[in-house]
Amino acid sequence: MSTTALESAAARRAQAGWRDRLQDWLPRIVLAPSFAIILLFVYGFILWTVYLSFTKSKMMPVYKLAGFDSYERLFAQPSWYMALGNIAIFGILYVGICIALGLLLAILLDQKIRGEGVLRPIYLYPMAVSFIVTGTAWKWFLNPGTGLEKTMQDWGWTSFHFDWLVNTDMAIYTIVIAGVWQAAGFCMAMFLAGLRGIDGEIMKAAQIDGASTYATYRRIVIPALRPVFLSAFIVLTHMAIKSYDLVIALTGGGPGNSTELPSTFMYSYTFTRNQMGVGASSAVIMLMTVAAIIVPYLYSELKEPVR
Amino acid sequence: MFKKMLSVAAATAALLAFQPAAPARAADSVEVLHWWTSGGEAAGLAVLKKTLADQGVEWKDAPVAGGGGSGAMTTLKARMTAGNPPTASQMLGYAILDWAEAGALADLTPIAVANHWDSAIPKAIQKFATYEGKWIAAPVNVHSTNWIWVSKAAMDKVGLPAPTDWDSLIKVMDKAKSLGIIPLAQGGQAWQEATMFDSVVLTTGGADLYKKAMIDLDEGALKSPAMHTAFERMAKLRTYVDPNFPGRDWNLATSMVIKGEALLQVMGDWAKGEFINAKKEPGKDFLCFRFPGTQGVVTFNADQFVFFKHGSAPLDAGATKMATDIETASFQSAFNVIKGSAPARTDVPDTAFDACGKKAMADLKDAVAKNTLLGSSAQGYGVPPAIQNAMYDVITKLFNGQLTVDQAFAEFPKAIAAAK
Known part of the structure; x- marks a missing residue:
């Protein structure tokens, strides 16, 4: 009797040990394939691109190093400076307006209004539309011959004039308009979640202390939303830098090359102009730009203790 | 359990053992990468499919849509890098020579010699179909790009004779403008x-x-006063365009001419397909002229098919049949009647072609005789893609008012030099 009890206890212990070990290892086993895939297909190809940027690759990759030749060619291209200027305009306005508009919409929606359940998805839905659809729809809407301008003139407002889409100086702003239309609702959702996370007691305390609504938002609510600002900023910045499909669908980089962005530049040099080396070097510059923004954020996030 | 595993292993082994024994291809087949997906183009390609099917060759379609084939070329690069090329691919201009230089293209010389490609295909096109004395591509057609497509109705309203040089072109367009028709x-x-x-x-x-x-990118010619005049004329043409032109696709511009909203379009002869699709007849509803002042010269863009090497094996039966069929007079005629282009072989009878097609074939022969059949730089038959796109940059910036005539004139040789 006592021996059988001992045996079964030992068996149970062995089983438990096996199960513990499995539990220890399971996450690693499950994650290993995706980890290996990411290592190869993300970081491997980043390194490959960096390598190619130091070669004179034309149509197909060549592996003979050529120093900074591609970078010199890149920075001799007027359209690259056009692309850099445009990404600055687009990035600043897109991120800035999205955050401002998202915050405003979130604050308005947070006033415990009726019909919030209906309004919220209406603002959020543009996010569900692909950039190609957004771009094409806005192209029709903004084209003076088919869209807004023509409609207004047909309705009798004959002096109405809105030709940004076909104006080389203003076309980049139409991309901002379409981009903001798409992403502002998403920002709103982020801020709304942030607002719902603020302790109502603090707001009440501020009210009792006699703070005005404006002061409450400026001094309490907005500072409390700091992490949301940071997330929104990071998400929008990388969307701005990699935006490609929106430009292709909306303006095709034109009129002229007035809406060229680094992403469209990179694609055309790598794949249609057979200057893969220059394309790769522009991709590396883009990566460094993204890294310059993301790394400080990661650094600050990792330094902060986990709450 | 063990028994089950054993049987699975045995089945796998049997499969593996069986595979090499099975023939690599049950019947002759060709896998063809192309971007002829729109109505008229697909109909033209169907002619080739049917010809091959009659010979027992199976056609495996690998279309990648997108005008100019940039999408198809990206796909091709990926497939080549992966070591899995298709049998054949549609290809244009310098890309053919680049792939030949990379050693990827199969030698078609025996087929070419047997079918007398050399005497039938113009030398200017051969430049892009041969590499180091070997045939590496089968030209299908010759599109010429120095055409204007004119709305007959609008031209009747204008009431002037057909333009034959730059000045008469300007006169006609001025008149159209004064009548409220979009000239260009x-x-x-x-x-x-x-x-x-x-x-x-x-x-x-x-x-x-x-x-x-x-084409030769001669520094002296690029900086000559005549080029300055060309840029001035380009800026002049800008004044005849409606304000909503940026980003417009070529076929939408063609439909403006079809509807009579606009007088004319400068476009290659693929535009004719749009007129035909809209049930318009040449001579009755629309007119085709050479760009005024360019009669006697043809700038071309030729679609070709290349075949890929598969290891060291010789070209297989399917590919051989396809290459042979492409250069038969019957296919060249049937295909090009639908596509709107002229046959790449100059010995094809023009009986099946419409008025514009007959003119295209006559002009082509004329240009070959005068040695004025020239590659279109805009279409990748004049200069390599890097330079072609550098030219695009300057031209489009001028046409959209980002550069003045003087700036464009100064920028043009610089941009070309930077892309070399």
């Missing part, structure tokens, strides 16, 4: 503006200037 239907994409620029250079300085400046 233009699609605002760089390649379309560059296609028009090819013709403007031709009419300004003739075949000689075009060849020196746009």
Whole structure:
């Protein structure tokens, strides 16, 4: 009797040990394939691109190093400076307006209004539309011959004039308009979640202390939303830098090359102009730009203790 | 359990053992990468499919849509890098020579010799179909790009004779403008503006200037006063375009001419397909002229098929049949009647072609005889892609008012030099 009890206890212990070990290892086993895939297909190809940027690759990759030749060619291209200027305009306005508009919409929606359940998805839905659809729809809407301008003139407002889409100086702003239309609702959702996370007691305390609504938002609510600002900023910045499909669908980089962005530049040099080396070097510059923004954020996030 | 595993292993082994024994291809087949997906193009390709099917060759379609084939070329690069090329691919201009230089293309010389390609296909096109004395591509057609497509109804309203040189073209367009007709239907994409620029250079300085400046990239020709005039004329043409042209596709510009909203379009002869699709007849509803002042010269863009090496094996039966069929007079005629282009072989009878097609074939023969069949730089038959796109940059910036005539004139040789 006592021996059988001992045996079964030992068996149970062995089983438990096996199960513990499995539990220890399971996450690693499950994650290993995706980890290996990411290592190869993300970081491997980043390194490959960096390598190619130091070669004179034309149509197909060549592996003979050529120093900074591609970078010199890149920075001799007027359209690259056009692309850099445009990404600055687009990035600043897109991120800035999205955050401002998202915050405003979130604050308005947070006033415990009726019909919030209906309004919220209406603002959020543009996010569900692909950039190609957004771009094409806005192209029709903004084209003076088919869209807004023509409609207004047909309705009798004959002096109405809105030709940004076909104006080389203003076309980049139409991309901002379409981009903001798409992403502002998403920002709103982020801020709304942030607002719902603020302790109502603090707001009440501020009210009792006699703070005005404006002061409450400026001094309490907005500072409390700091992490949301940071997330929104990071998400929008990388969307701005990699935006490609929106430009292709909306303006095709034109009129002229007035809406060229680094992403469209990179694609055309790598794949249609057979200057893969220059394309790769522009991709590396883009990566460094993204890294310059993301790394400080990661650094600050990792330094902060986990709450 | 063990038994089950054993049986699975045995089955796998049997499969593996069986595989090499099975023939690599049950029947002859060709896998063809192309971008002929729109109505008229697909109908043209169906002719080839049917011809091959009658010979027992199975056609495996690998279409990648997208005008100009940039998407298809990206796909091809990926497949080549992966070591899995298709049997054949549609290809244009310098890309053919680049792939030949990379050693990827199969030698078609035996087929070419047997079928007398050399005497039938113009030398200017052979430049892009041969590499180091070997045939590496089978040309299907010759599109010429120095055409204007004119609305008959609008032309009747204008009431002037057909333009034959630059000045009469301007006169006709001025008259149309005064009548409230858009004189020039233009699609605002760089390649379309560059296609028009090819013709403007031709009419300004003739075949000689075009060849020196746009193909040989001769510094002296690029900086000559005639090129300055060409840029001035380009800026002048800008004044005849409606304000909504940026980003417009070429076929939308063609439909403006079809509807009679616009007088004319400068475009390659693929535009004819749009007229035919809209049930319009040449001579009755629309007119085709050479770009005024360029009669006697043809700038071309030729679609070709290349075949890929598969290891060291010789070209297989399916590919051989396909290459042979492409260069038969019956296919060249049937295909090009539908596609709107002229046959790549100059010995094909023109009986099946419409008025514009007959003119295209006659002009082609004429240009071959005069040695004025020139590659279109805008279409990748004049200069390599890097330089072609550098030209696009300057031309489109001028046409969209980002550069003045003087700036464009100064920028053009610089941009070309930077892309070399």
